[in-house]
Amino acid sequence: MTQSHALNYSSYLRLDKILDAQEPRSLANPDGMEHDEMLFIIIHQVFELWFKQILHEVDFAKEQMVVGNIGKVQHVLKRIRSIIKVMVGQVDVIETMTPVEFSAFRDRLDAASGLQSYQFREIEFSLGFKRANVLDRYEESSDIYQQLNKRLNEPSLWDAFIQFVAQRGYAVPEEYLKEISTSEIQSDGAIIDVIEEIYHSDHELTGLCETLIDLDEGLLEWRYRHIKMVQRTIGMKPGTGGSTGAMYLMASLDNPIFPDLWRVRAKL
Numbered sequence: 616m617t618q619s620h621a622l623n624y625s626s627y628l629r630l631d632k633i634l635d636a637q638e639p640r641s642l643a644n645p646d647g648m649e650h651d652e653m654l655f656i657i658i659h660q661v662f663e664l665w666f667k668q669i670l671h672e673v674d675f676a677k678e679q680m681v682v683g684n685i686g687k688v689q690h691v692l693k694r695i696r697s698i699i700k701v702m703v704g705q706v707d708v709i710e711t712m713t714p715v716e717f718s719a720f721r722d723r724l725d726a727a728s729g730l731q732s733y734q735f736r737e738i739e740f741s742l743g744f745k746r747a748n749v750l751d752r753y754e755e756s757s758d759i760y761q762q763l764n765k766r767l768n769e770p771s772l773w774d775a776f777i778q779f780v781a782q783r784g785y786a787v788p789e790e791y792l793k794e795i796s797t798s799e800i801q802s803d804g805a806i807i808d809v810i811e812e813i814y815h816s817d818h819e820l821t822g823l824c825e826t827l828i829d830l831d832e833g834l835l836e837w838r839y840r841h842i843k844m845v846q847r848t849i850g851m852k853p854g855t856g857g858s859t860g861a862m863y864l865m866a867s868l869d870n871p872i873f874p875d876l877w878r879v880r881a882k883l
């Protein structure tokens with residue numbers, strides 16, 4: 616192998632691609648690029664990389680759940696929780712951009728918006744927060760549509776958890792073992808009873824329930840920080856994606872992914 620083909624830091628990490636992927640739209644301004652647009656692009660790219668890692672870990676957690684390797688599931692879910700905490704912390708960085716600094720290039724974004732982040736939707740779907748109408752934002756023939764459709768129709772982390780709990784002998788209603796839901800997880804009294812029993816008698820599964828609620832709370836924390844970031848940057852202006860902006864986002868705070876892990880608390 617010649618020296619030029621030897622693996623090195625840059626080639627292993629494909630830095631040629633990653634560091635060439637920032638194209639501020641304001642570069643086209645007659646008086647030069649808006650300084651803060653670089654931060655705006657990089658922070659979104661960093662989040663998308665974390666989203667990719669989370670999906671990688673959720674897929675692995677599901678596989679390990681199916682084979683009953685709960686130790687490994689816990690290990691991976693705790694890693695995801697750590698990533699979410701880092702994501703929440705990173706909101707501080709983008710909050711150093713003032714409303715005036717953002718306004719200087721916001722028009723350049725046209726209709727581009729986080730609303731179109733397909734990896735974010737994939738995370739929601741893979742955990743169990745499925746909403747089929749999200750697919751309407753993408754061309755049916757596109758790879759993104761196909762990828763989301765695949766995740767919509769495959770078992771979520773919650774499905775894998777419920778199946779595992781059933782295998783352990785808990786009284787999970789039959790329908791959960793036969794059908795894969797393609798909508799949000801609905802609260803169910805029978806599942807709440809199962810979780811209640813787990814909390815009173817099963818230390819290992821209690822630990823798993825606690826880690827799952829950690830993830831749910833972590834994502835809600837991210838949503839909350841994102842809303843506050845939006846409010847301090849654009850106030851109550853509508854979003855570039857066509858939603859009402861902060862008003863639209865606030866509704867998501869009432870939607871935990873695993874509703875019964877929250878409801879059961881009132882009975883414990």
Ligand code: HEM
Nearest residue numbers: 658659662728729730732735845848854855856857858860
């Ligand atoms: C100044 C910074 C930001 C502002 C002003 C902002 C604004 C908004 C607004 C207004 C929406 C609602 C949808 C619409 O556009 O109509 C939205 C959605 C979203 N944004 Fe941001 N955002 C910012 C930073 C970020 C960052 C850094 C990320 C990281 C990936 C992000 C990810 C998302 C996601 C995933 C959604 C969809 C949320 C959902 O539908 O539940 N945003 N953003």
